[in-house]
Amino acid sequence: MVSVGVIVNSASGHDVRRLVSAATVVDNSEKGAMAVRLMAGLGAAGVDEVLAMPLDDTVAGPMARVRRGIELETGAPLPPIRWLDMPVVGRAVDTCLALDLMRQAGVAAICVLGGDGTQRLAVGRIGDIPLTPLSTGTNNAFPGWSEATVAGLATGCVATGQVSREDACVQEHALLVHHDGRTEAALVDVAVTRSLFTGVRASWRAEHVEEVTAVFTDPTVIGLSAIVAARADAPRHAPVAARVRLGEGTRVRAPLAPGVVEEVAVSQPQYLRLGDVAEIPDGHGAISLDGERLIERPGGLGASMELVEALWRIDVARAMSATRVQRWGP
Structure with missing residues (x-):
């Protein structure tokens, strides 16, 4: 059967x-x-x-x-x-x-x-x-x-x-985020926000975001990964992810939510290869996965993320x- x-x-x-x-x-x-x-x-x-x-x-x-x-x-x-x-x-x-x-x-x-x-x-x-x-x-x-x-x-x-x-x-592929003994997966993007708490969870305002890492960059999609897609090339299914910081560098336009387009200053991208582990610096901002704030860091502990086959x-x-x-x- x-x-x-x-x-x-x-x-x-x-x-x-x-x-x-x-x-x-x-x-x-x-x-x-x-x-x-x-x-x-x-x-x-x-x-x-x-x-x-x-x-x-x-x-x-x-x-x-x-x-x-x-x-x-x-x-x-x-x-x-x-x-x-x-x-x-x-x-x-x-x-x-x-x-x-x-x-x-x-x-x-x-x-x-x-x-x-x-x-x-x-x-x-x-x-x-x-x-x-x-x-x-x-x-x-x-x-x-x-x-x-x-x-x-x-x-x-x-x-x-x-x-x-x-x-x-x-x-x-996916990004695995490790923080204080907890592991969560993202299929689209990981963002470090300035929000102390998860609250309503949904994350869509660029002013609240410090950095974004996209599992893939597709210029036709909306959300925080669109910020990365405006600056980096990490094709879907390729064993590479792209990471940018906000607030510095080239200004780009990105569709962050349906009907919402913002102009954001974005740094030069950095790339993570399959199996690479990247550190997320200490800080109190919540970590967002696939558009939802999920990991609070009240103690300011750092975290790490790894690109894996999913x-x-x-x-x-x-x-x-x-x-x-x-x-x-x-």
């Missing part, structure tokens, strides 16, 4: 940036509909079962209604859902526990509906299990955008062995292209 794990973060895309910028709102009804479209693709590709993290009624209700409508309209049953037996408290620990349980259950792939802050939780938890990230957050620099039905087809083809991991997946991401376009080549030849 081929099982695929599905995690829907009902809290993603609901932070303060909805009030201070023009960020898109992916409401929980749409998340439920996305999950159904995803499962339709998984079922069409031959997946037998979906192993899912329990959902609150704001997602589960719309998902059940859309599922019934799809099955009545198409006549094709979607894969049955087996709900994980786990407590849900509405915090990141839910996703972490669900990922651990899915790995233990031997799922063939995992799909996560969430933003950058949700996707990063998979680092170090799923081993070689392929991940399909779907965007329901704010910046969505890591997952990008894919239609859920097509993403389900691509994931199902990988999970059932119709397409190999080598043909469908790309190796992603996880295998299913590239939907590559996977679908591989099915075409296998069917008809190059």
Whole structure:
């Protein structure tokens, strides 16, 4: 039996940036509909079962209604859902526990509906299990955008062995941040802020940031990594990250949040190679990972970060292209 794990973060895309910028709102009804479209693709590709993290009624209700409508309209049953037996408290620990349980259950792939802050939780938890990230957050620099039905087809083809991991997946990198015995991972960027506390978590104001390190520089994405992308070249999937300081050097324009563009003075970039460890100086400012302040440093202790190989991401376009080549030849 081929099982695929599905995690829907009902809290993603609901932070303060909805009030201070023009960020898109992916409401929980749409998340439920996305999950159904995803499962339709998984079922069409031959997946037998979906192993899912329990959902609150704001997602589960719309998902059940859309599922019934799809099955009545198409006549094709979607894969049955087996709900994980786990407590849900509405915090990141839910996703972490669900990922651990899915790995233990031997799922063939995992799909996560969430933003950058949700996707990063998979680092170090799923081993070689392929991940399909779907965007329901704010910046969505890591997952990008894919239609859920097509993403389900691509994931199902990988999970059932119709397409190999080598043909469908790309190796992603991450920055591991070590501070006072704690380790956290970032798939997009790490920033040292002037904020003493994590507070509302979301980090989007350049005036509050001292430095940013980007796992990759993509000039088409928004968020703090856009500051680095305006000055440095660290292509996605290349074994290199780029680091800049703010407040000195060349002035650049960077889109820091949806509808928010700021001009910032940025230093010459420094580069970290795979396996390099870089020190984050002593200071009281909180450390932000993938756009969220997560690590407070009340004692002013320094930290370190290391660029590592992280996880295998299913590239939907590559996977679908591989099915075409296998069917008809190059």
